[in-house]
């Protein structure tokens with residue numbers, strides 16, 4: 244579902260260039276539950292942003308759901324993002340003027356799902372992530388980990404083909420992190436949603452079936468996780 | 472250096488009240504290196520914000536550095552914050568239009584430290600947290616963990632009496648987290664800076680000499696950490 248060849252990403256201005264990604268080759272099959280780890284600054288967010296179509300490669304080829312991103316018009320790209328990809332940002336990116344419920348149902352609303360249907364789906368999910376009763380609050384009235392869970396709900400509610408999650412458990416306690424991972428794994432095993440997420444937490448890495456290690460903008464290791 | 476008695480904090484509107492803190496008694500001695508853990512939503516950020524004078528109690532008495540916060544004028548309160556307290560926010564709160572260096576030296580500048588002196592201090596610290604070479608970048612050009620480290624540098628550069636840190640290692644890998652904690656402990660042991668920080672990371676909790684557990688707005692456990 245993701246096929247990347249020779250990906251590089253440079254950020255540069257005034258002669259100072261940062262090589263954030265330095266030649267990444269990566270294939271993710273549909274149905275995978277794969278974690279990515281690596282030091283702070285190694286390129287995890289950059290890679291996720293490019294796969295999600297939120298940023299462009301400098302060189303290389305990125306294919307998502309069979310479509311080569313560089314060839315898509317911006318309309319086609321946003322439609323792919325809206326309908327096929329769920330994105331959980333490292334800093335959540337909730338909309339401050341919308342309530343928890345409105346934030347969580349946002350993509351379903353963009354997709355034209357009826358109000359009744361999307362509210363039911365989202366209320367159930369909010370309950371599963373421990374946010375029952377918070378539907379009418381605003382993001383600024385939530386703790387860090389609560390905001391993170393609204394961002395997760397928004398991304399998984401449409402059951403997209405691919406969920407890209409940037410450190411989805413960074414701001415919650417271990418008990419909540421485990422519950423969130425169980426929820427994500429359930430979605431993966433029952434509905435075939437592909438998950439590709441970055442994390443700094445060894446306990447989260449253990450839950451993945453495959454672990455990709457990023458270092459200085461390159462993949463340094465890539466392998467299946469031993470069971471048990 | 473911190474003395475809290477009977478602290479409660481309610482957030483409420485339109486009849487729905489959230490009891491974020493429900494009666495907290497806490498004393499932190501000068502020179503401590505104390506961690507606070509607890510589930511997402513248990514009140515950690517709320518407690519740190521109130522100790523740092525960024526939010527007001529609903530009831531109860533909060534004394535910092537011998538001064539009762541409720542009795543301070545807003546001028547005296549901001550002076551206490553500027554000169555005595557270093558604050559690391561859960562979402563960093565860097566100033567987007569200032570560079571890494573300008574953000575990191577911000578409090579020293581407010582304190583009237585000369586440009587030459589503050590630049591030297593901040594450059595050394597930025598090097599220690601692994602951000603050498605990034606001084607002229609802007610926050611949006613940094614990874615999550617890099618932004619977090621700028622926020623840490625800003626808080627510790629003035630060597631305040633008390634540093635309040637809200638999940639200071641949530642967005643960095645374990646190696647960087649350990650280096651940051653070593654730096655904070657060094658400041659604690661060599662300069663007597665008091666540290667009170669919240670965390671979800673068991674490895675970080677182990678490094679503290681005392682651990683306070685928060686649950687549903689109350690302290691549920693409070694004790695020294697066993698050595699070794």
Ligand SMILES: Nc1ncnc2c1ncn2[C@@H]1O[C@H](COP(=O)(O)OP(=O)(O)OP(=O)(O)O)[C@@H](O)[C@H]1O
Pocket residue numbers: 254255261262263281282283284285286287288289290333611612613614615616617642643644
């Ligand atoms: N606009 C930019 N200009 C210059 N450098 C940038 C820019 N954006 C990101 N970078 C650099 O690219 C590198 C990779 O950043 P990225 O955010 O992908 O790291 P990361 O692995 O997600 O780190 P973390 O674990 O701290 O979130 C970093 O060194 C960062 O400083």
Ligand SMILES: Nc1ncnc2c1ncn2[C@@H]1O[C@H](COP(=O)(O)OP(=O)(O)OP(=O)(O)O)[C@@H](O)[C@H]1O
Pocket residue numbers: 383384385386387388389414415416482483489490491509510511512513514515516517518561
């Ligand atoms: N403005 C507000 N209005 C209503 N409730 C609020 C408001 N701000 C915070 N709360 C609630 O107060 C409780 C404590 O929040 P706080 O941010 O202190 O939690 P926390 O322990 O820091 O959580 P986390 O580990 O997720 O960061 C939460 O249940 C939160 O929803």
Ligand SMILES: [Mg+2]
Pocket residue numbers: 287288289333409614615616
């Ligand atoms: Mg990142």
Ligand SMILES: [Mg+2]
Pocket residue numbers: 386387388515516517561637
């Ligand atoms: Mg918090």
